[in-house]
Amino acid sequence: MQYREFGNTGFKASEIGLGTWQFGGDWGEISDEEINAILKAALDSGVNFFDTADVYGAGRSETLVGNFLRNQSGNTFVATKLGRLEGYPDNYSLELLKKCTENSLRRLGRESIDLIQLHCIPVSWLKDGEIFDWLRALRSEGKIRYFGASVETMEQALICLEQDDITSLQIIFNIFRQKPLEILFRKAAEKKVALITRLPLASGLLTGKYTKDTVFSSSDHRSYNRNGQAFNAGETFCGLDFDYGLDLVNQIRPLVPASMSMSQFALRFILDYPEVSVVIPGASKSKQVISNVSAAGFEPLGRHVHLVLAQLYQNEIEKNIRVEV
Numbered sequence: 477m478q479y480r481e482f483g484n485t486g487f488k489a490s491e492i493g494l495g496t497w498q499f500g501g502d503w504g505e506i507s508d509e510e511i512n513a514i515l516k517a518a519l520d521s522g523v524n525f526f527d528t529a530d531v532y533g534a535g536r537s538e539t540l541v542g543n544f545l546r547n548q549s550g551n552t553f554v555a556t557k558l559g560r561l562e563g564y565p566d567n568y569s570l571e572l573l574k575k576c577t578e579n580s581l582r583r584l585g586r587e588s589i590d591l592i593q594l595h596c597i598p599v600s601w602l603k604d605g606e607i608f609d610w611l612r613a614l615r616s617e618g619k620i621r622y623f624g625a626s627v628e629t630m631e632q633a634l635i636c637l638e639q640d641d642i643t644s645l646q647i648i649f650n651i652f653r654q655k656p657l658e659i660l661f662r663k664a665a666e667k668k669v670a671l672i673t674r675l676p677l678a679s680g681l682l683t684g685k686y687t688k689d690t691v692f693s694s695s696d697h698r699s700y701n702r703n704g705q706a707f708n709a710g711e712t713f714c715g716l717d718f719d720y721g722l723d724l725v726n727q728i729r730p731l732v733p734a735s736m737s738m739s740q741f742a743l744r745f746i747l748d749y750p751e752v753s754v755v756i757p758g759a760s761k762s763k764q765v766i767s768n769v770s771a772a773g774f775e776p777l778g779r780h781v782h783l784v785l786a787q788l789y790q791n792e793i794e795k796n797i798r799v800e801v
């Protein structure tokens with residue numbers, strides 16, 4: 477595993493972290509045993525950065541991450557989120573943020589939360605800015621160490637960057653979603669804001685393992701939010717139509733070297749950008765974690781591959797994303 481500076485914090489985050497939305501049940505059922513195996517595989521492989529949220533399984537993901545890490549030695553960094561379990565979309569206050577933070581602290585079993593991220597809250601709250609002062613108040617009280625935001629569009633990301641002391645931005649960035657490269661990467665690097673990149677595998681599409689016949693369970697967002705019926709369509713398959721995504725995967729397949737799986741290729745694509753602090757693939761099985769972590773050990777993909785993928789994005793993919801990016 478290689479480690480990168482996490483913004484201004486002095487913490488060195490593993491290039492590959494672990495996303496834990498899967499632990500909440502929005503990806504179909506998953507047992508506590510499987511979750512513990514996933515966490516163990518991650519920790520044993522050198523992962524030290526874990527992304528969760530209070531809303532994932534209404535606290536289940538935080539609780540299981542907290543219970544697991546409580547018994548481990550070593551320096552780990554847990555990023556959680558608030559703003560979706562309670563308050564969404566227009567009922568935020570300092571009191572509410574404090575209550576949510578205290579609940580997360582209890583579930584995670586920590587004295588202070590490493591990083592709290594606003595969880596895709598409406599842009600009007602980001603523009604208004606007072607909510608960031610409430611986060612500063614929580615930081616002054618010692619309840620959190622750092623704050624950041626998880627956002628859906630580049631407009632939202634740039635608004636957040638105006639907050640001088642924001643530590644991190646969580647964005648969607650992968651082969652199918654290359655817009656952050658245009659302006660955000662440079663600006664975030666200038667301000668030493670850590671970039672956490674989610675959906676690195678486009679909800680699994682970029683593993684290359686699905687076909688037109690793949691069926692997801694009814695409790696899996698890839699079934700019930702496939703076209704944005706429950707929340708922002710961009711969070712499921714990056715906002716691409718599933719069948720169209722499969723066609724794209726087949727166009728990309730010839731670029732993948734024989735020594736790599738398509739998942740490793742997709743993760744390596746992201747790691748080739750030094751502006752990225754940590755990539756947070758989710759996993760439903762421990763063996764996926766082990767494969768994902770090994771992506772960090774491959775050589776960069778090279779200029780030609782990046783050029784071909786940039787052209788594919790610009791000429792073909794961008795216009796087919798069904799949400800604002």
Ligand SMILES: NC(=O)c1ccc[n+]([C@@H]2O[C@H](COP(=O)([O-])OP(=O)(O)OC[C@H]3O[C@@H](n4cnc5c(N)ncnc54)[C@H](OP(=O)(O)O)[C@@H]3O)[C@@H](O)[C@H]2O)c1
Pocket residue numbers: 494495496497498503527528557595596626627646673674675676677678679680681683685711739756757758759760761763764765767768
């Ligand atoms: N708004 C937000 O802030 C927000 C939104 C979305 C995600 N996130 C965070 O970002 C994390 C990552 O995003 P994501 O989980 O949505 O999508 P993702 O990482 O792009 O895809 C995860 C899925 O890919 C498949 N997979 C992973 N590794 C694999 C491997 N080596 N081989 C085969 N299949 C593999 C698994 O699918 P199967 O289950 O089909 O096996 C897994 O559930 C989340 O867990 C969460 O922490 C945050």
